[in-house]
Amino acid sequence: MTRRNIPREGEVRIPSGCAIAGIMDRSGARHDGGDILRSIALMHDRSNGLGGGFAAYGIYPDYADLYAFHIMYESREARAAAEAYLEHFYLCEKQERIPTEEHPAIKNPPDIWRYFMAPHPMRLAASGLDEAEYTMQHVFHINGKIEGAFVASSGKDMGVFKGVGYPEDIGAFYRIGDYRAWAWTAHGRFPTNTPGWWGGAHPFTLLNWSVVHNGEISSYDANRRYVEQFGYDCELQTDTEVITYLFDLLARRHGLSQQMAAHIMAAPSWREIDAMEPDRAAFETALRTVYASALVNGPFSIIVGSEEGLLALNDRLKLRALMVAEKGPMVYLASEQAAIQVVCPDAENVRSIEGGVPFVVQRDDVAAAKAGEAAENRAVRDWPLEHEVGVLPRKRREA
Amino acid sequence: MDATTNCVLPRYRVVRDEAACTGCAQCVRSCANGVHRLRKDPDRIVINSRACVNCQRCVVFCPELALTIRPWPQVGTGSSTWTAEAMADIAKQAQTGAVLLSSMGTPAPYPIYWDHLLLNASQVTNPSIDPLREPMETRVFLGSRPEILKINERERRVVEPLPPQLKLDVPIMFSAMSFGSISLNAQKALALAATELGTFFNVGEGGMHCDLEPFADHAFAQVASGRFGVDAHYLNTAAAIEIKIGQGAKPGIGGHLPGEKINSEVSRTRMIPEGSDAISPAPHHDIYSIEDLRQLIFSIKEATGYRKPVAVKIAAVHNAAAIASGMARTGADIIVVDGFRGGTGAAPKRIRDAVGIPVELALAAIDQRLRDEGIRSMVSLVASGSIRNSADVVRAIALGADACSIGSAALIAMGCHQCRDCSSGRCNWGIATQRAALTARLRPEEAAERVVNLVRAWTAEIQEMMGGMGINAVDSLRGNRLMLRGVGLNEKELDILGVKYAGE
Ligand code: SF4
Ligand code: SF4
Numbered sequence: 001m002t003r004r005n006i007p008r009e010g011e012v013r014i015p016s017g018c019a020i021a022g023i024m025d026r027s028g029a030r031h032d033g034g035d036i037l038r039s040i041a042l043m044h045d046r047s048n049g050l051g052g053g054f055a056a057y058g059i060y061p062d063y064a065d066l067y068a069f070h071i072m073y074e075s076r077e078a079r080a081a082a083e084a085y086l087e088h089f090y091l092c093e094k095q096e097r098i099p100t101e102e103h104p105a106i107k108n109p110p111d112i113w114r115y116f117m118a119p120h121p122m123r124l125a126a127s128g129l130d131e132a133e134y135t136m137q138h139v140f141h142i143n144g145k146i147e148g149a150f151v152a153s154s155g156k157d158m159g160v161f162k163g164v165g166y167p168e169d170i171g172a173f174y175r176i177g178d179y180r181a182w183a184w185t186a187h188g189r190f191p192t193n194t195p196g197w198w199g200g201a202h203p204f205t206l207l208n209w210s211v212v213h214n215g216e217i218s219s220y221d222a223n224r225r226y227v228e229q230f231g232y233d234c235e236l237q238t239d240t241e242v243i244t245y246l247f248d249l250l251a252r253r254h255g256l257s258q259q260m261a262a263h264i265m266a267a268p269s270w271r272e273i274d275a276m277e278p279d280r281a282a283f284e285t286a287l288r289t290v291y292a293s294a295l296v297n298g299p300f301s302i303i304v305g306s307e308e309g310l311l312a313l314n315d316r317l318k319l320r321a322l323m324v325a326e327k328g329p330m331v332y333l334a335s336e337q338a339a340i341q342v343v344c345p346d347a348e349n350v351r352s353i354e355g356g357v358p359f360v361v362q363r364d365d366v367a368a369a370k371a372g373e374a375a376e377n378r379a380v381r382d383w384p385l386e387h388e389v390g391v392l393p394r395k396r397r398e399a
Numbered sequence: 400m401d402a403t404t405n406c407v408l409p410r411y412r413v414v415r416d417e418a419a420c421t422g423c424a425q426c427v428r429s430c431a432n433g434v435h436r437l438r439k440d441p442d443r444i445v446i447n448s449r450a451c452v453n454c455q456r457c458v459v460f461c462p463e464l465a466l467t468i469r470p471w472p473q474v475g476t477g478s479s480t481w482t483a484e485a486m487a488d489i490a491k492q493a494q495t496g497a498v499l500l501s502s503m504g505t506p507a508p509y510p511i512y513w514d515h516l517l518l519n520a521s522q523v524t525n526p527s528i529d530p531l532r533e534p535m536e537t538r539v540f541l542g543s544r545p546e547i548l549k550i551n552e553r554e555r556r557v558v559e560p561l562p563p564q565l566k567l568d569v570p571i572m573f574s575a576m577s578f579g580s581i582s583l584n585a586q587k588a589l590a591l592a593a594t595e596l597g598t599f600f601n602v603g604e605g606g607m608h609c610d611l612e613p614f615a616d617h618a619f620a621q622v623a624s625g626r627f628g629v630d631a632h633y634l635n636t637a638a639a640i641e642i643k644i645g646q647g648a649k650p651g652i653g654g655h656l657p658g659e660k661i662n663s664e665v666s667r668t669r670m671i672p673e674g675s676d677a678i679s680p681a682p683h684h685d686i687y688s689i690e691d692l693r694q695l696i697f698s699i700k701e702a703t704g705y706r707k708p709v710a711v712k713i714a715a716v717h718n719a720a721a722i723a724s725g726m727a728r729t730g731a732d733i734i735v736v737d738g739f740r741g742g743t744g745a746a747p748k749r750i751r752d753a754v755g756i757p758v759e760l761a762l763a764a765i766d767q768r769l770r771d772e773g774i775r776s777m778v779s780l781v782a783s784g785s786i787r788n789s790a791d792v793v794r795a796i797a798l799g800a801d802a803c804s805i806g807s808a809a810l811i812a813m814g815c816h817q818c819r820d821c822s823s824g825r826c827n828w829g830i831a832t833q834r835a836a837l838t839a840r841l842r843p844e845e846a847a848e849r850v851v852n853l854v855r856a857w858t859a860e861i862q863e864m865m866g867g868m869g870i871n872a873v874d875s876l877r878g879n880r881l882m883l884r885g886v887g888l889n890e891k892e893l894d895i896l897g898v899k900y901a902g903e
Contacts, residue, residue: 221882283550286560290776
């Protein structure tokens with residue numbers, strides 16, 4: 001398909017319905033992409049071949065302390081421009097084409113590369129930003145300013161594999177069976193329009209965040225205009241994008257737990273708050289007052305991936321389906337129960353996620369570390385900047 | 400013809416259907432302007448149309464529906480420039496040499512942007528929500544907030560308490576209307592209604608009458624340039640304080656209450672001598688710049704122990720966005736922007752009709768500016784001045800307001816018929832008057848019930864509209880401009896309003 005007459009994501013707002021799934025091993029043990037592929041493939045009818053993708057955590061242990069950028073290019077010029085830009089701001093340890101396999105259903109894929117990089121220490125120090133903020137700014141720059149280049153993911157020890165097609169075909173194209181991850185999420189898309197643009201497929205990511213979403217939020221513009229105040233450019237005009245930024249703002253920048261961030265986004269109703277005992281009601285009232293514009297309204301179900309684990313959330317009225325089941329250290333999430341049972345027939349505790357109640361699965365080591373942390377949030381901007389000074393991060397130098 | 404010859408034609412002609420009229424003389428008792436007079440011998444009622452202001456009191460109360468008020472039937476000159484009104488204004492000024500006074504919002508045909516903004520509703524991809532089945536939240540809080548809330552997650556408590564907040568169960572308050580400009584009964588009606596509805600009324604710049612103190616939990620105390628009635632007790636009694644810098648109907652000038660309206664009660668409440676004109680200076684003479692405003696805000700906060708939010712009200716003027724952004728940084732907790740179609744008890748006609756800008760544009764520009772500066776979530780924004788119905792409230796919130804204030808609409812609910820003769824002090828509806836015989840016509844409980852009905856009806860409509868958009872909390876409507884589309888607007892207007900054109 002040549003560059004379209006139809007506007008792509010970011011030029012127009014495109015509602016879509018979807019299938020989502022997630023699989024995680026709490027112990028941190030890694031599994032290949034076979035199960036997530038079968039799980040999302042079962043929900044074939046919930047997508048229409050116009051977008052599919054996967055996020056995987058723990059796939060790059062050899063480069064775990066470097067930012068792994070997955071970038072899609074529509075032209076050679078785009079790649080030249082993006083690489084020149086990255087070279088200026090990052091030190092690149094390794095760069096390569098992401099291995100793919102020809103697939104009859106996958107037409108006209110972009111040129112897809114990955115880079116393992118550390119921020120250029122001098123430029124990072126001069127920026128006055130912390131590493132994450134620095135990286136976020138450069139991702140925004142590439143996506144917004146370099147025509148034909150799109151950063152599909154930019155976290156550490158994680159990556160996103162997505163494109164236009166049914167998710168099972170996209171998975172085969174990227175050979176996701178070859179990767180081993182402790183957490184996988186997947187998305188199959190049913191957009192109401194046909195942008196046919198690889199960058200517009202999901203999961204959407206920023207830094208270590210990845211979000212898969214099913215629904216259409218009615219609070220979109222209220223949420224967008226809230227996060228844009230703080231430098232999050234909503235280029236794609238999608239729900240997933242704004243939800244990702246809300247998590248980044250609340251959990252990373254404001255220092256709240258992911259669970260609290262989700263609680264704010266699906267806050268209890270005033271009716272419920274009025275029935276609480278006064279101290280609790282005052283607490284919930286303060287949250288709703290300060291974060292009124294972070295309330296997400298309308299039908300949605302999301303699975304958020306991060307270095308901590310997975311988080312699933314449904315809207316307050318529970319207008320979208322999302323099931324969960326467990327088996328030993330494994331946790332399975334999917335829009336449909338069958339998509340869980342196909343990969344784990346003897347799954348236990350099969351239930352649906354309650355409306356407005358965040359369902360959090362942390363890796364065991366993360367959960368143990370968190371238990372010892374202070375319960376008070378500390379905003380990122382209140383931390384002293386601790387920049388690595390060497391050419392590569394300390395851990396890599398020692399390795 | 401000498402200078403005193405009145406060559407202004409009457410505006411209205413009062414027509415009596417003699418066949419229907421039973422001579423009950425209800426109209427005679429209705430009209431404080433003396434339009435209807437009873438003549439003995441032979442028994443009949445004569446009419447002085449010149450004195451009629453078209454308040455429609457006699458029309459509504461005539462049991463036989465025998466009365467109609469028509470425009471004065473004199474044909475115009477045919478000139479679009481020298482309309483009858485333009486010539487009448489000149490004739491009045493030639494006769495008196497005075498500034499023309501008028502009341503209520505401008506009747507001039509400026510664009511009403513509300514009518515060019517259409518609302519969205521969900522279809523297929525996203526369900527609408529039924530407000531009869533699901534909670535549909537209209538509660539909002541007004542006050543300033545930190546950008547980041549410091550909490551203890553384990554203990555579920557706030558580490559740093561929030562600045563004082565006002566809780567509104569509906570996103571609608573009552574605009575400032577002082578005792579003096581309106582009657583105490585009218586104020587009591589608003590106080591009762593605000594208490595019943597879980598919202599706020601505003602005592603205006605004339606101090607707080609002791610009869611209103613029981614409702615002070617739902618009152619804004621206003622501090623205007625005249626400082627009438629302001630003392631520590633006043634500030635500490637109210638729930639919140641509003642510094643009035645300007646009013647939409649008369650930007651750039653202070654309040655004006657003619658001596659005729661200052662009886663002993665008004666004089667005591669305002670702390671000024673009976674019968675003297677109460678003229679507020681155009682500026683606050685201690686605020687010549689933004690840093691002075693900061694001092695006044697903090698003087699008030701000191702005087703009230705930082706327990707009450709301080710609002711600052713400005714008229715919507717050309718540079719409103721920059722001014723509001725400055726206000727947010729001076730410590731104002733609530734920014735109130737009052738559009739130029741807003742009402743007033745008395746204003747120079749030229750100022751009312753020519754100064755200021757529409758609230759829709761000012762509101763949109765202020766909300767966007769505060770967002771560009773990254774401080775919108777830290778202050779509250781209230782819009783007022785020509786909110787006519789629930790759809791206007793929804794539009795204002797979608798443009799970016801936290802809440803709206805209504806003045807004229809609340810008075811109309813009480814009986815006001817927008818005759819725009821408030822400054823004469825002869826309001827036949829008992830609203831804009833201090834004459835005991837007239838104020839007795841307005842019983843606070845009954846008037847309050849009508850106002851409560853109005854706001855309840857609007858709230859139900861707001862809930863219906865929100866439900867249609869798939870939104871169940873007003874928080875998700877605020878600033879949600881994608882829920883609006885423009886019709887009949889040019890690019891620039893769309894740009895300032897921050898909305899797309901219908902069909903986009
Ligand atoms: S001023 Fe009012 S009450 Fe008097 S005649 Fe005119 S409409 Fe009737
Ligand atoms: S308040 Fe009374 S005087 Fe003023 S416009 Fe309304 S009816 Fe007329």
